[in-house]
Amino acid sequence: PAIIRRTDYRAPDWLVPDVALHFDLDPALTKVRARLSVTRNGDHDRLLRLDGDGLVPLEVKVDGRLLAQSEWHLEAGALIIALADVAHEVETLVELAPKSNSKLMGLYASGGLLCTQCEAEGFRRITFFPDRPDILSRCRVHMVADKARFPILLANGDPIEQGDEADGRHWATWNDPYPKPCYLFALVAGDLACNADHFVTMSGRDVQLGIWVKEADLPRTAHAMQALKDSMAWDERVYGREYDLDVFNIVAVADFNFGAMENKGLNIFNSRYILADPETATDIDYDGVEGVVAHEYFHNWSGNRVTCRDWFQLSLKEGFTVFRDQNFSADMGSHAVKRIEDVRILRDGQFPEDSGPLAHPVRPESYMEISNFYTATIYNKGAELIRMMALMLGPERFRAGTDLYFARHDGQAATCEDFVRAMEEGGEIDLSQFRLWYEQAGTPRVRALLSHDPVTRQVELTLEQSVPPTPGQPEKQPMAIPLRVALFDPESGTHHGDELLMLTQAEQRFSFPDFATAPILSINRGFSAPVIVDTNRSQGDLAFLSAHDDDPFARYEAMQQLMVNVLVGRIGGQTADEGAVIDAIRQTLTDPTLDPAFVAEAIRLPSEAYLGDQMRQVDPDAIHAAREALQRSIGAELEPLWRDVHAGLKANGFALSPAAKGARKLRNAALHYLVASGAADGPAIAFDQFSSADNMTERQAALGTLANGVSPERVAALDIFYNRYSADALTLDKWFQTQAFAFHPDTVDLVEELGRHKDFTLSNPNRVRALYGAFSGNQWAFHHRSGKGYRLVADCIIALDGLNPQTAARLVPPLGRWKRFDTERAALMQAELRRILAQPGLSKDVTEQARKSLD
Ligand code: HT7
Ligand code: ZN
Numbered sequence: 001p002a003i004i005r006r007t008d009y010r011a012p013d014w015l016v017p018d019v020a021l022h023f024d025l026d027p028a029l030t031k032v033r034a035r036l037s038v039t040r041n042g043d044h045d046r047l048l049r050l051d052g053d054g055l056v057p058l059e060v061k062v063d064g065r066l067l068a069q070s071e072w073h074l075e076a077g078a079l080i081i082a083l084a085d086v087a088h089e090v091e092t093l094v095e096l097a098p099k100s101n102s103k104l105m106g107l108y109a110s111g112g113l114l115c116t117q118c119e120a121e122g123f124r125r126i127t128f129f130p131d132r133p134d135i136l137s138r139c140r141v142h143m144v145a146d147k148a149r150f151p152i153l154l155a156n157g158d159p160i161e162q163g164d165e166a167d168g169r170h171w172a173t174w175n176d177p178y179p180k181p182c183y184l185f186a187l188v189a190g191d192l193a194c195n196a197d198h199f200v201t202m203s204g205r206d207v208q209l210g211i212w213v214k215e216a217d218l219p220r221t222a223h224a225m226q227a228l229k230d231s232m233a234w235d236e237r238v239y240g241r242e243y244d245l246d247v248f249n250i251v252a253v254a255d256f257n258f259g260a261m262e263n264k265g266l267n268i269f270n271s272r273y274i275l276a277d278p279e280t281a282t283d284i285d286y287d288g289v290e291g292v293v294a295h296e297y298f299h300n301w302s303g304n305r306v307t308c309r310d311w312f313q314l315s316l317k318e319g320f321t322v323f324r325d326q327n328f329s330a331d332m333g334s335h336a337v338k339r340i341e342d343v344r345i346l347r348d349g350q351f352p353e354d355s356g357p358l359a360h361p362v363r364p365e366s367y368m369e370i371s372n373f374y375t376a377t378i379y380n381k382g383a384e385l386i387r388m389m390a391l392m393l394g395p396e397r398f399r400a401g402t403d404l405y406f407a408r409h410d411g412q413a414a415t416c417e418d419f420v421r422a423m424e425e426g427g428e429i430d431l432s433q434f435r436l437w438y439e440q441a442g443t444p445r446v447r448a449l450l451s452h453d454p455v456t457r458q459v460e461l462t463l464e465q466s467v468p469p470t471p472g473q474p475e476k477q478p479m480a481i482p483l484r485v486a487l488f489d490p491e492s493g494t495h496h497g498d499e500l501l502m503l504t505q506a507e508q509r510f511s512f513p514d515f516a517t518a519p520i521l522s523i524n525r526g527f528s529a530p531v532i533v534d535t536n537r538s539q540g541d542l543a544f545l546s547a548h549d550d551d552p553f554a555r556y557e558a559m560q561q562l563m564v565n566v567l568v569g570r571i572g573g574q575t576a577d578e579g580a581v582i583d584a585i586r587q588t589l590t591d592p593t594l595d596p597a598f599v600a601e602a603i604r605l606p607s608e609a610y611l612g613d614q615m616r617q618v619d620p621d622a623i624h625a626a627r628e629a630l631q632r633s634i635g636a637e638l639e640p641l642w643r644d645v646h647a648g649l650k651a652n653g654f655a656l657s658p659a660a661k662g663a664r665k666l667r668n669a670a671l672h673y674l675v676a677s678g679a680a681d682g683p684a685i686a687f688d689q690f691s692s693a694d695n696m697t698e699r700q701a702a703l704g705t706l707a708n709g710v711s712p713e714r715v716a717a718l719d720i721f722y723n724r725y726s727a728d729a730l731t732l733d734k735w736f737q738t739q740a741f742a743f744h745p746d747t748v749d750l751v752e753e754l755g756r757h758k759d760f761t762l763s764n765p766n767r768v769r770a771l772y773g774a775f776s777g778n779q780w781a782f783h784h785r786s787g788k789g790y791r792l793v794a795d796c797i798i799a800l801d802g803l804n805p806q807t808a809a810r811l812v813p814p815l816g817r818w819k820r821f822d823t824e825r826a827a828l829m830q831a832e833l834r835r836i837l838a839q840p841g842l843s844k845d846v847t848e849q850a851r852k853s854l855d
Contacts, residue, residue, distance in 0.1 A: 001844035005366045006312040012130060013046045014038045014083075016137045017179070021127065025145040025189050027099035027109045034127040036137075039087045048090065050079040050128035053106075053121070057128065061091040079128040092128045101125075102763060102803040110255040111214070113190035114150065115268055117261060120311055120370045123182035133308045134413035136179035141187060144171040150189040152212065156180070156264045158246050176264055178244065179411065181307050186263030188212070188251045195221040199229050199243070202236045207243055211274065212251045220275040223286055223656075224250065227293040234294070234328050239402060241301040250274065250293070254729060257765055257806050258374065259292050262299035269296070272730050272766060278654050278695040280731045283661045285696070290332060295325040301406060309413040311370045315362045315438075316416045318374075319382020323390070326383060333658045336552030337597045343527045343553065346384065348609055350376035351532075354443045355613070357816045357853050359470040363416050363438040368848035371806045377441070384530040385437050388482050389420075391500065391528055392434075393427035401426030433480040433504055441470040444479055444531045446503065450487075452518035459487060459512040459519060463503045465531075471855065478506045484528040486551070487512060487519035493548040498525065520544055522558075525551040539565060539580050546584045547591075552598055559584055559602045563630070567606070568614050570626040578630055582637045589641055596649070597662030600669045605631060608779040618820045624743065624780040628676075635677025642677070645670040646685070654695050661697075668701035675705045683711035690717050700734055707742035732759060733770035740774035740781075747781035748788045755792065762800050765807045772796045776814040783821065787828035790815060794832035797846060798839055805843030812836070812846060816853025830854060 016036050024031040038048060057079055060067045072081045081090065101108035106125025107116050116126065124131040141155040147170040153162070157176025164170045192212040199207045209228060211221045228250070235241040245265045256270035273292035276285055302324060303317035330338040353359060353376050360373070362382045367373050390398040404426035405419055416438050424431050447464040463483070467476035481503040486495040501510055520541045524533050537545075542565070545558035562581055569576030585603045588594065594602075605627055612618035635642065649667035651660060671689060675682035683706060690702035690713075703721055706714045718735070725731035736759075740751050754760060754771055761767055772793055776782050782789040793811055800808035818829035836842070836850045 001368050001847060003366050003368055004311075004370075006310070006364065009310050009312075012041055012132065012135055013044060014048050014130065015041050016130060016135050018139075019129075019137045020140045021142070023141070023143045023145075023187065025114055025143055025150065027114060028097060030096045030098055030107060030114075031093065032096060032107075032127045033091065033093050034129065035089060035091045036129070037087065038083070038090055040083075040085075048081045048083050049075075049130065050081075050090070050092070051121075051124040051131040052077045052079055052094075052128045053124045055079075055094045055125070055128060057092050057094060059091070059093040061089075063089050064091075077124070094127060096126065103806065104255055104257045104765070104804060105806070107187075108255075110253045112149070113188060113192070113251075113253055114145075115188045115190075115251065115253050116186050116263075117257065117268065118185050118263070119183040119261060120374075121183075123185055126185075129182050131182055133181040133183055133310065136181055136307070136411070136413065138177060138179050139185065140173065140175045142171065142173045143187060143189060144169055145189050149191065152192045152194075153187075153189050154212070154249055154251065154266055155187040156185060156266050158265070176245075178264060178305070180264050180304060181413065184262070184264045184304060184307075186261070186266045186268055188253075188266065188268065191215075192251065193218050195225055197225050197229065199232050199248075201232070201242045203242060205242075205246075207232075207245070208247045210247065210249045212249060213271070213274065217252065217271070217275050220277045220280070221252075223276045224274045224289050224293050227290040228297060230290075230332065231294040231297040231328060234331065235298060235301065235324075238327070238331075239301070239324070239399070239406075241406070243300060244305070248297075250296075254766075255764055257804070260296045262296040262303055264300070264304050267296045269293075270766065272733075275730060278656075280696055280725070280728060282695075282697040282700055283656075283664060286656060286661075287329065287333075291325050291329050294328045295321055298324045298328070305411065306406060306409040307413050309415050311367070311373070312364055313415045314370075314373060315378045315382035315385075316414060316419055318379045319362065319384075320386050320419070322379050322383035323386040326387075334595060334597055334662075336595070337601060337662075339526060339553050340556050340598075340601045342380075342383075346376070346380045346530060347613075348607060350380045350530075351443050352609070352613060352817065353377055353813070354381070354441060354470070355468065356813070357471060357819075357855050358813055358849065359441040361439050361441045361473075365472070369809070369843075369845045371845055372809055372848055381530055388437070388529060389423050389427075389431070389434070391484075392482055392502075393423065393429055397427035397429070398423070431480075433478075436477060436479050440467055440476050440479065441473055442468045442476065444481060444529075446481065446483070446524075446529075446531050446533045448521065448523050448533055448535045450519075450521045450536065452515060454517075457514050457516060459515045461485070461501075461510045461512070461521070462507065463501070463510070464507045465503055466506070471852070478504065480504050481529045481531060483523060484525035484551075485510075486522040486525060486549075486554075487515070488522060488545070488548065489515075489517070490520055490544055491517065493544075495519070495522065495550075498551070500528070522549050522551060522554045524557070525549075525554045527553050527557075537561075539577075543580050543584050546602070547587050556598070556602050559588065560606055564606055564611065564614055567611055567623075567626050567630060570629070571611070571615065571619065571622045578633055581630065582634055585634060586638055586641065589638070589645065595662055596666040597658070600662070600665040603669060603673075605634075609777070612779055612820070617822060618779075618783075618817075619822070620780050620783040621785070628743070631673065631676040632678060635673040635675070635679075639674065639677050639679060642670045642674040646674060664695070664697045668698065671702065672705050675709070683709060683713040687713040687717060691720075696731075696734075700738065703734075704738050704741065707738050708744060710744070726759065729764070730766070733766050736760070736767065737770040737774040740771050741778050743778075743780060747775070747778060748784045748786070748792070751775045751781070752788070752792055755796070762796075762803055765804065768796070768800065768807055768811075772811055776811065782814060783825060785825065787825070787832075790829050790832045794836055797836055801839065801843050801846050802841070805845040808843070809845035809849045812849035812853060816849070818853075 018037040020035040022033040099109040105122035153172035155174035160173040162172040193215040195211040252271040252274040260269040401423040405422035549555040566576040693699040818826040
């Protein structure tokens with residue numbers, strides 16, 4: 001397959017200012033007639049090229065004249081036509097079979113609905129069109145369908161007209177006045193019920209809001225609707241952005257390759273990010289709904305009104321929009337806890353990507369298949385880049401920068417460079433060196449050494465930075481790294497000031513006068529830069545910070561580092577003292593000033609994957625053993641406290657307030673440690689919570705805790721859960737996921753069995769992710785020394801590739817981390833990658849991921 005390079009970008013030869021689409025919809029055979037007004041872009045004689053993927057033109061007309069077959073040809077699926085003049089009208093007719101579309105790209109069927117997914121290159125599976133994001137067209141859509149099966153017909157923009165035909169069919173016309181790239185095109189046809197509401201915008205316009213789902217799911221849409229209205233108000237208040245159409249519709253579908261899609265005026269969602277009620281959704285699910293609804297809504301400005309010039313600029317819309325949704329969620333709940341959660345997501349998902357064979361810059365240089373680049377680097381590291389700029393500029397100048405960006409590029413297809421320039425000009429700052437963050441892959445490492453001279457009372461902070469080599473980038477230049485720093489007086493427990501230091505050189509020294517005694521360093525406060533910091537802080541310093549740091553992230557971080565030091569020491573065979581960890585947890589648990597949600601984060605042990613990332617060579621068995629042992633000690637040493645916390649936080653009735661969510665989070669953590677302690681009644685307490693809970697947060701946590709063990713309660717709880725929820729796909733996913741995540745000695749064999757379960761299907765991406773996605777994130781089980789875990793995932797990739805290559809390709813990266821493991825495991829992983837690559841007819845999605853993973 002061909003490699004596409006960023007530097008090959010050329011402006012389009014032909015533009016398409018207007019398009020009219022006519023859909024005769026039927027799951028077995030849909031006819032699509034497209035009328036494109038095309039205009040020559042500049043003075044050239046190049047042919048018109050309309051991308052197509054699997055399409056056969058049944059008719060091609062130019063200016064109303066039917067072309068003979070000799071007047072057009074197909075080239076790699078694209079339709080090529082010679083045109084004489086500056087402007088023409090080109091019309092094509094194609095037929096599609098949505099119900100056989102298992103890739104879930106283009107027009108497809110899901111649970112009786114017909115729906116579309118066009119980003120990144122799905123529109124070319126619907127009709128012939130220049131499928132690139134810098135072609136912006138006004139689009140009118142006419143749909144005809146059987147009225148009984150498809151009573152609701154939705155598309156982008158505003159509804160214009162609708163009517164009935166004589167034969168039981170009906171039609172609707174929608175018009176989107178905003179020129180948009182075709183990846184934002186959408187239609188939905190089906191038997192849907194609507195949660196209808198409205199929102200009055202800041203200029204007084206009344207916008208009709210609709211969340212469309214299966215009738216039975218209507219009671220589960222209230223949280224999504226509230227999130228939508230909150231997002232609309234927040235974007236007006238924080239960024240001055242107003243919604244621009246008369247209607248905003250959201251549709252939930254069961255089969256979806258991703259979380260959701262921001263199509264103009266018609267967002268299409270994976271149902272797991274719309275449907276929520278206490279019986280079936282955890283607090284994490286509720287937060288997911290709120291965050292994804294906000295994310296897609298915010299794209300209306302950061303993505304739709306200002307879109308991307310080419311797919312190398314993907315982080316322009318995704319990084320910025322993730323930054324926006326993170327801040328929105330922080331404003332809706334707790335800033336401290338949200339920052340901790342977001343950093344954990346970055347460290348668990350993006351740091352490993354940045355240190356492996358698939359590492360790429362936030363603005364990549366090349367790709368084979370763009371779907372493989374919807375990564376944690378583009379999304380989450382991209383958001384960190386925006387966050388650093390916001391920090392360096394401060395709130396007012398950052399807002400001036402975003403105002404300038406939106407004003408300057410509204411209606412355009414822009415680049416990451418355009419964004420940075422708007423920040424520079426609007427925020428009056430020089431970002432020359434900062435631009436390296438877009439170019440250089442790899443997580444920078446900062447070494448911070450603090451020294452104190454009692455004679456001069458001078459404190460010196462030496463910072464050294466290095467950026468590791470990554471594929472195609474052996475040498476790196478020093479980055480501009482903003483580090484928030486404070487120096488604590490260990491006597492008083494306070495610090496003087498909170499400074500933003502700019503580390504711009506490979507090595508730099510910062511001096512601080514007038515310290516009688518050596519202070520304790522608090523660095524990268526708020527996780528001001530997405531870097532790894534190594535310090536010379538003692539366990540005593542970390543214990544101090546874990547009790548006194550007034551920056552919640554730094555306090556959490558000190559606690560984590562304390563735990564990491566003990567665990568890494570033990571994994572390396574040293575007898576690292578666990579007393580400091582237990583004391584710090586006791587102190588945190590009994591500090592009445594702390595928010596329970598923060599406490600739950602702070603007392604949590606680092607994940608096995610994160611511990612693996614701290615080691616030169618990952619030893620999954622040693623990591624698991626050390627972590628379990630520490631967990632057992634913490635559980636046993638503090639057993640009375642865990643019992644008190646667990647009993648004391650039992651709620652009287654369900655609420656979704658931040659306080660109620662925080663209490664559930666801490667109560668579940670207490671249950672976890674209590675069971676880990678080995679207390680004889682642990683499984684019975686967990687089973688009681690499982691049985692008596694009035695909400696999924698507590699029920700699933702209890703199930704997960706039991707699933708880790710081998711008690712009789714484990715089997716009973718899993719059976720009860722299955723029988724209660726087997727008819728509800730989203731909740732049944734939790735049953736698969738819980739078992740795949742479990743620290744159970746037989747997880748590998750259980751996953752093999754679950755892959756043959758009657759409710760397992762490769763045709764639903766949520767189910768595939770619930771079983772194989774979760775399993776490959778379970779380091780101890782996936783890296784079972786037999787290699788069986790690798791074989792199971794490779795078998796799934798091979799089976800899935802023919803059906804849904806995008807979802808198959810997302811399962812490849814865990815197999816690519818072989819360089820970090822022992823030679824036996826590495827050989828087994830490589831063998832599976834080679835077996836995948838040897839499959840005939842392998843998709844370019846999986847080919848790209850597996851090839852790079854072998855390098
Ligand atoms: N912008 C959306 C991306 C997306 C997508 C990408 C590849 C394949 C399927 C997809 N569905 C949606 C999602 C977002 O970031 O908002
Ligand atoms: Zn997005």
